[in-house]
Amino acid sequence: AQSVAQPEDQVNVAEGNPLTVKCTYSVSGNPYLFWYVQYPNRGLQFLLKYITGDNLVKGSYGFEAEFNKSQTSFHLKKPSALVSDSALYFCAVRDKDSSYKLIFGSGTRLLVRP
């Protein structure tokens, strides 16, 4: 079965430090992977995606993610965290059996302390 795992419910990091939010996936064939962010009382906003090509993908707000096929991972990273990055982050993979359906992870809450 296709799935996405976000092993950490919460990640804490100090402002200015690098951050990583982890995501692993299980899907047959080549995956289409996405990261979304949810700020309080807001809908999900698209951050970045991996479809094909370069394994390092750059997205909005200075975020990037590295696709690692051998480890089936798609970790979200940022070199220097901001307090305003504090939010709920979701990793998602396109369902191979239904082209437009996204399978979401359970979410990781990022808390950046001043």
Add this chain to the structure above:
Amino acid sequence: EAQVTQNPRYLITVTGKKLTVTCSQNMNHEYMSWYRQDPGLGLRQIYYSMNVEVTDKGDVPEGYKVSRKEKRNFPLILESPSPNQTSLYFCASSLTGRGRVEQYFGPGTRLTVT
């Protein structure tokens, strides 16, 4: 401004009282979808629509109905709400693009069924 709108944003109702949550997008997107978000479970798809008059079940369709009479609108109907439908609901839309494109999400509707 390109956006997905949902109404109402907050709703408290009683068991069995029919309700409708509206969703509208102004981006001429073919694909629209409803998700529910529950703690620890991420987002799960309820129903989706590939175009006008084309709808299909997602992962958790029980107790919900949808319709797609116009391209821009995709209302979610709860004929007889029950407490287990208390959740945060999101509408999303996208171009088709063979699953390679990101989805745009509405701001969410927080529903409480007592």
